[in-house]
Amino acid sequence: QVQLVESGGGLVQAGGSLRLSCAASGRTFSSNAMGWFRQSPGKEREFVAAISRSGGTTYYADSVKGRFTISRDNAENTVYLQMNSLKPEDTAVYYCAARTSGWDARSLANYGYWGQGTQVTVSS
Numbered sequence: 001q002v003q004l005v006e007s008g009g010g011l012v013q014a015g016g017s018l019r020l021s022c023a024a025s026g027r028t029f030s031s032n033a034m035g036w037f038r039q040s041p042g043k044e045r046e047f048v049a050a051i052s053r054s055g056g057t058t059y060y061a062d063s064v065k066g067r068f069t070i071s072r073d074n075a076e077n078t079v080y081l082q083m084n085s086l087k088p089e090d091t092a093v094y095y096c097a098a099r100t101s102g103w104d105a106r107s108l109a110n111y112g113y114w115g116q117g118t119q120v121t122v123s124s
Contacts, residue, residue: 097111
């Protein structure tokens with residue numbers, strides 16, 4: 001079992017920055033690749049970013065590439081999402097997830113543990 005708790009969401013103006021954190025507990029954190037996803041009202045949950053177990057490989061959705069950075073600290077059992085140059089279309093609930101199967105870092109189906117989500121609202 002893995003428990004994931006996100007924090008760091010909030011209200012920010014367009015062009016601003018936020019840093020999301022996801023604290024993990026329950027099993028060896030470094031055993032899992034991790035990902036961030038988001039969901040807006042009326043839309044399906046979508047992939048945002050992912051990071052390998054060691055942190056050496058990262059993946060990004062085209063919509064956030066160059067603006068968002070995913071990182072992890074295995075000593076602190078935490079994964080981060082630094083979000084810069086935020087846009088109103090980034091408004092969503094952001095979820096942290098631990099990958100438990102498969103090789104596709106972008107597929108929701110490969111993530112077996114999910115946090116409760118944190119709201120990010122970007123005003124124009």
